[in-house]
Structures are given as C-alpha cells and as structure tokens.
Amino acid sequence: MPNNYQNTLLICGGIYGNWQALTALLAEATRRTIAHDHIIITGDLAAYCADGEAVATFCRQQLPATLIVRGNCERALATNADNCGCGFSANSTCDLLSAAWYRYARDNISAANKQWMATLPVHAEIDFAGRRFAVLHGGCDADNTFIFASTPDKEKHIQALQCNGVIAGHCGIPFSQSVGGALWHNSGALGMPANDGSSNVWYSVWHDTAAGIEIEHCPLAYDHPTAAAAMTAAGLPPPYRQTLANGIWPSDSVLPTAEKKQQGTVLSARHFLWQKNGTLIEKNNTPRR
Numbered sequence: 023m024p025n026n027y028q029n030t031l032l033i034c035g036g037i038y039g040n041w042q043a044l045t046a047l048l049a050e051a052t053r054r055t056i057a058h059d060h061i062i063i064t065g066d067l068a069a070y071c072a073d074g075e076a077v078a079t080f081c082r083q084q085l086p087a088t089l090i091v092r093g094n095c096e097r098a099l100a101t102n103a104d105n106c107g108c109g110f111s112a113n114s115t116c117d118l119l120s121a122a123w124y125r126y127a128r129d130n131i132s133a134a135n136k137q138w139m140a141t142l143p144v145h146a147e148i149d150f151a152g153r154r155f156a157v158l159h160g161g162c163d164a165d166n167t168f169i170f171a172s173t174p175d176k177e178k179h180i181q182a183l184q185c186n187g188v189i190a191g192h193c194g195i196p197f198s199q200s201v202g203g204a205l206w207h208n209s210g211a212l213g214m215p216a217n218d219g220s221s222n223v224w225y226s227v228w229h230d231t232a233a234g235i236e237i238e239h240c241p242l243a244y245d246h247p248t249a250a251a252a253m254t255a256a257g258l259p260p261p262y263r264q265t266l267a268n269g270i271w272p273s274d275s276v277l278p279t280a281e282k283k284q285q286g287t288v289l290s291a292r293h294f295l296w297q298k299n300g301t302l303i304e305k306n307n308t309p310r311r
Contacts, residue, residue, distance in 0.1 A: 024147035035064035035191030038213025039074030046244035064191030065093020065159040072252035078135040092142035093159040100140035109166035115273030151230040153186035160192040171197040172280035203300030215269035219286040234297040
C-alpha cells in the first residue's frame, strides 16, 4: 500500500553529505511546522561533500518516519562498488572527479549505514491530495538516468508507472512540468547549487488545496563556507568545494543543450498550481513562506 499523506509535504534530494544544508532544511521544516513523517528524500545522501557519514547516521537514527528512496550512490555504497554509478560520461570532468569523492564516501561510510542503505526502497508510491505518485531517484528505467525539464516527454515514461505523477531527483536542477496531464517534479538538490551562479540550494513544499496541489520551489541559503571547510579538511579536491560558493558545476557534460544555456542564470523561487484537471499553471503571487 502507498504511504498516504495529508495537507503538506517537504521534498528534497541529493543531500550529498552536506551536513550544513541538511540542518538548515530541518530548521525550515520546523519553522513551517512540517513533521519529519511528511518529508520525502529522493536519494544520494552521501556524495560530493565531506559529511556523508553524519548525514546517513542522522537519517537512519533520527528520521525513521521520513520516506527515503535509494539513489545510485546508496546502491553503490551498499555493495562497496568500484564507482558511484552516477551515469557520467566516461572520462568527463564529473566522471574523473567522482573517483575522489566516491572513494572518500566509500571509505568513511560505516558498515551499519551501508547495510541500512541496502534496505531503502528503489521505488515508492505515495497518495497525496487524492492522487498517486511514484517516488524514485533518476528515471523510470534506471536510478542513474538524467531527466531534465528539456528531456523529451517520451523519455520520461510516466505512463508505464500507472500513476498521476513522479517525484524524482538525480539531475540537480529543480523543475515541475506536466507530461500529458501527469506531473513530473524534481525538487532540485539540497547538497549542491543548481549550476545557476548562486550558492543557494533547493527543496520544495507541496500543499493540498481546494484548487489542486500548490508546489513551491524554494531556494535555501545556508552555511556553505563551513561545508566547504569540511571538504578541505577531508582532502577532497577543490572543484565541488568551489561550486558551493560560486554555484557553477565543474562540468556541464550531463546537461542537454537547453540547460547548458541556462548555466549561471540565477534561479528564483517559483510557485505552481497543479489543478485537478491535470493542468499545471505558474502562479504570479509570492510562494508561501
């Protein structure tokens, strides 16, 4: 049976071992009075940043009611795989840099956390506002498929899931869109900026309203200098540490043309209404805070 949620959801993905971003997010959840059992995490708890063990331990011990799906990083770490399985092009900058951060994560994640990661669901279903959603990490076919806003609808395969929409992660850039009347939603990454030239990271909040589901895409400012200092102390290479401050990814090799053109364009909070007839409209009024 799917998890049944009411009123409000908080969604994030790609914590990436960024402890400072996670603590800032939980403070936001408290401010908004969103309980931990109404939080969804779309995977990749440990990756680029230095505190993957702390993030995983906290999630395992302190967030037992939170729905967390298994990302490709959890899949790789659970089996002590040779690489992160992120889907980067061979010998691209991201692929080469992943060797260092993945080795660090694999060596520093405890056996207890790796065993727990192996138990996380690859795919979950939830009911919210009378509609059913699939929660997964990458694409409908694989956990390391990059699905962006510009990815052709036919490659999203929502119909195969027999649901009203998808909540996904992996691509690192926030977006919501209607795909043949179904919803594809990505909150963006909590642990790394969205390649937009800002140090902000991203999460989303859903509200069940009489008119439909209100969706807020929310930027989050946090203590990124301390997160970067932890990466320096861990001996991780500079490129992703620099991204925490300048908001630009070390490589755009995973990006489609449309998203490459958007690099460095600072993203703003966005507010959508997904109406009960399946129409998604962007609202001009300020998102709830």
